[in-house]
Amino acid sequence: MVKLNIVNMNQFLNIVNNSAGTVRLLYPDGRKEPLNHQYTLQRSLRQRHLEAKRSLRLTLEIPNPKDYMNIVLFSIGDC
Incomplete structure (x- = not known):
């Protein structure tokens, strides 16, 4: 489980939709x-x-794990 603050929703959803596994x-x-x-x-x-x-x-x-890292790394740069 991870809590993230999303600033760029469109890019976030693009990453989610391209994930290999399910993001819940x-x-x-x-x-x-x-x-x-x-x-x-x-x-x-x-x-x-x-x-x-x-x-x-x-x-x-x-x-x-790969999806997790992609999303977390995106959120770090999403300022």
Whole structure:
């Protein structure tokens, strides 16, 4: 599990959609929802991102180590 603050949502979702494994969005109530290619959910995240002044904190489950590193390295440079 990793908590990230996303500034560039479009690029973040591009990386998620190109991940080899499943990237799951974790909710405070414990639910998990796959994020890869889930365009309705992605549209909702884009809207929340705009409402939050282009900075959205997400909690993710990323089981694939390569995907994890790609997403974490992206978030480090996403300032």
